[in-house]
Amino acid sequence: PIVLGIESTCDETAAAIVQGGTLRSNVVASSMDEHARYGGVIPEIASRAHAQAFVPVVSKALADAGLEVSDVDAIAVSAGPGLAGCLAVGVSGAKALGWAAGKPVYGVNHVIGHVAVTQLQFGALPANTMALIVSGGHTSLLHVEDIARHVDVVGTTLDDAAGECFDKVARLLGFPYPGGPHIDRHAQRGDSHAIHVPQGLTQGRAGKQHPYDFSFSGVKTAVARWIEERKAAGEPIPVDDVCASLAASVADVLAKKAMRGCAQYDADTLIVGGGFSANSQLRQALLTAGEEHGVDVRLPRIALCTDNGAMVAMLGSNLVQAGITPSSTDFPIDSAMPLEQIVMP
Ligand code: ATP
Ligand code: MG
Ligand code: FE
Numbered sequence: 001p002i003v004l005g006i007e008s009t010c011d012e013t014a015a016a017i018v019q020g021g022t023l024r025s026n027v028v029a030s031s032m033d034e035h036a037r038y039g040g041v042i043p044e045i046a047s048r049a050h051a052q053a054f055v056p057v058v059s060k061a062l063a064d065a066g067l068e069v070s071d072v073d074a075i076a077v078s079a080g081p082g083l084a085g086c087l088a089v090g091v092s093g094a095k096a097l098g099w100a101a102g103k104p105v106y107g108v109n110h111v112i113g114h115v116a117v118t119q120l121q122f123g124a125l126p127a128n129t130m131a132l133i134v135s136g137g138h139t140s141l142l143h144v145e146d147i148a149r150h151v152d153v154v155g156t157t158l159d160d161a162a163g164e165c166f167d168k169v170a171r172l173l174g175f176p177y178p179g180g181p182h183i184d185r186h187a188q189r190g191d192s193h194a195i196h197v198p199q200g201l202t203q204g205r206a207g208k209q210h211p212y213d214f215s216f217s218g219v220k221t222a223v224a225r226w227i228e229e230r231k232a233a234g235e236p237i238p239v240d241d242v243c244a245s246l247a248a249s250v251a252d253v254l255a256k257k258a259m260r261g262c263a264q265y266d267a268d269t270l271i272v273g274g275g276f277s278a279n280s281q282l283r284q285a286l287l288t289a290g291e292e293h294g295v296d297v298r299l300p301r302i303a304l305c306t307d308n309g310a311m312v313a314m315l316g317s318n319l320v321q322a323g324i325t326p327s328s329t330d331f332p333i334d335s336a337m338p339l340e341q342i343v344m345p
Contacts, residue, residue, distance in 0.1 A: 001073040001320040004097075005313025006058065008090030009082025009110045010137070011035060011046050013053035015061035016309030017072070018317045023120050025064035026303075026310045029053040032178070039177045040167075047085035054093045061309060069101045074326065076316025079107030079344045080337030081137075087333040095329070104326035106316050107344035109337050111138055113311035114273030116147055120314055122298045130154070130267045132258045134282070135274030135307075136163035136178065139214050139254075140339060141261050144271070147315070148322035153339045154261050155212025158201070162250055163276040165216035169223050169246055173239055183243045184279050190244030197249040198222050212261050219249060244281075251285035258286065259293045269296045275306045319343055 002024075007014040011031045017024040031049035035041045062069060077094035080087055091107060098105035115131045131142040139162045141155035160168070163180050170179015200215040223246055230237055258270055272286060283299055290297035304310060324343060331344040 001317055002067070002071060003313045003316040003320060004058070004061065004069070004072045004075045005309040005311070005316055006075065006077040006090050006094050007110070007113075007307055007309045007312050008050045008054070008086050009078045009080070010086060010307060011041050011049070012307040013050045013057050013090075014307060014309035015058045016313045017061055017065040017067060018120070018310065018313035019065070021119060021314075021317065023310050024067075025061045026308060027057050027061045027064065028308050029057050036177050039171065041083070043083045043085050046083060047089055050086055050089035054089060058093070058097070069097060069103070072103060074104045074106060074316055074320050076106040076108050076312045076319070078110040078113065078312055079327070079331065080110065080334035082110055082335060084333060084335040087335060091333050099329070106319050106324075107327040107331045107333075108312060108315050108319070109339065109342050110312070111140065111339050112147065112151060112342050113315045115142065115144055115151075115271050116315035116318055117304045117308070117311035118271045118273060118298050118300050120310060121300045121304060125271070126269045128265065128267045129269045129271055130258065130262045130265060131271040131273065132254065133274045134162045134254065134272075134276035136167065136180075136276070137161055138274060139216070141212050141258060142339065143261070143265050143267070148318045148324055148342065151340060151342060154265075155210070155214065155257060157214040157216060158210070159215055159217035160220065161276070162214070162216055162254065165220045165250065166246070166276070168220050169242075172224055172227055173237070173242065180276065180279065183247060184281065186240045186243035187247035187281055190238070190240030190242070192244040192248035194238060194241035195226060195245040197245045199249050199253045201253070212257055214253065214257065216250065219246070247279070247281035251279070251281040254282055255285040255289040259289045259295065262293065262295050268294060269298065272297065272299050273305055277305045278302045315342075
C-alpha cells in the first residue's frame with residue numbers, strides 16, 4: 001500500500017510517504033529553535049508552528065514522492081501521546097485531507113511508530129521482539145508480538161524519561177536546550193568512573209519488584225547534589241567527567257534491563273527507537289550487551305530515531321496490510337494514549 005504519514009505530537013511537523021515498506025519521501029520541519037530560549041517546548045508556540053507548517057510539509061512529502069493525495073491508499077496520523085494542541089492540528093488536518101480525498105484515516109500511537117520505523121532499515125519485525133523506546137518524553141520497554149494488533153508494556157519509567165534526565169543535568173551545566181547532545185559530546189572526552197552516579201532502580205523500590213522499570217529522577221538529583229557541593233567548596237566542575245559518569249549510568253541500566261526483558265520473553269531481537277537512542281553511549285552499551293547475550297540489536301540511523309513522518313506512515317502501512325479497520329471519522333486525540341493502544345477505533 002501507499003501510505004501518507006503525518007506527525008505533530010511535539011515540536012516536529014512531519015510527513016512522509018511509505019510505499020510497500022519503502023520510504024519514498026520524508027519531510028521534517030521543527031520549531032525547536034523557537035523553544036530554545038525558553039529552555040523547553042512551549043505548547044502554544046508549537047501548536048501555532050504546526051498550523052503554519054502543515055500544508056507546506058504535507059505538500060512537499062507528496063511532491064517529493066511524485067504523488068498526489070488521490071494516489072495514496074490511506075493516511076496515518078499520530079493521535080497521541082503528545083501535546084494536546086499539537087495533536088489537534090495534525091489530526092484535524094489529516095481528517096480534512098482524508099475527507100476531501102475520500103481516503104481512510106488511521107489515528108495511530110506515536111510511540112508504536114518509533115518501533116515500526118525500524119522496518120524501513122532492517123525489514124519486517126520477527127514475531128517475538130522486544131523494543132526499547134527512549135526519548136525526551138518516554139522510556140519504555142515493550143514486548144511486540146504483532147505490531148498491528150498486540151503490544152505489551154513490560155517496563156516504563158516511574159518518573160523522568162532518560163532524555164529528560166539528560167536535559168535537566170545539561171541545564172545545571174549551562175548547556176542550551178535540548179542538552180542531551182551536549183552531554184553526549186562531553187561524555188566522549190570524560191572518565192565515566194570519575195564520579196559515582198547511582199543506577200536508577202536496579203533493585204526495586206519499597207519492597208516492590210521493578211525488574212523492568214526505570215527511574216531517573218534520583219540519578220539527576222545525585223548529580224545535581226554533587227555539582228552543588230563542588231560549587232559550594234569553590235572547586236571547579238569537571239564537566240566532561242560529570243557527563244561521562246551520567247551517560248554511563250543511564251546507558252548501563254537501559255542496556256541491562258533491555259537484555260533482562262529479552263531473556264524473560266526469549267526474544268532474540270531488540271528494536272531501539274526515540275530521540276534518546278541517538279545517544280552514542282547508549283548505542284555502544286546496547287551493541288556490547290547484544291553481542292554478549294546473542295541479541296540482534298536494531299539501532300536505526302539517527303534520522304529515523306527522532307520524531308518523523310516515516311514512523312507514522314510505516315505503522316499505517318502495517319495496519320493496512322493487516323486489514324485493520326480505519327479509525328472512525330470522529331476519532332479523538334489522546335494526549336496520554338496508552339501504549340497498548342496501537343490505533344484509535
Ligand atoms: P517524544 O518523547 O514525544 O517522542 P521528544 O521530542 O521528547 O518527543 P525526541 O525528539 O525523539 O523526543 O528526542 C529528544 C530527546 O532526545 C531530548 O531529550 C534530547 O536531549 C535527547 N537527545 C537527542 N540526541 C541525544 C544524544 N545524542 N544524547 C543524549 N540525548 C539526546
Ligand atoms: Mg522532538
Ligand atoms: Fe517521539
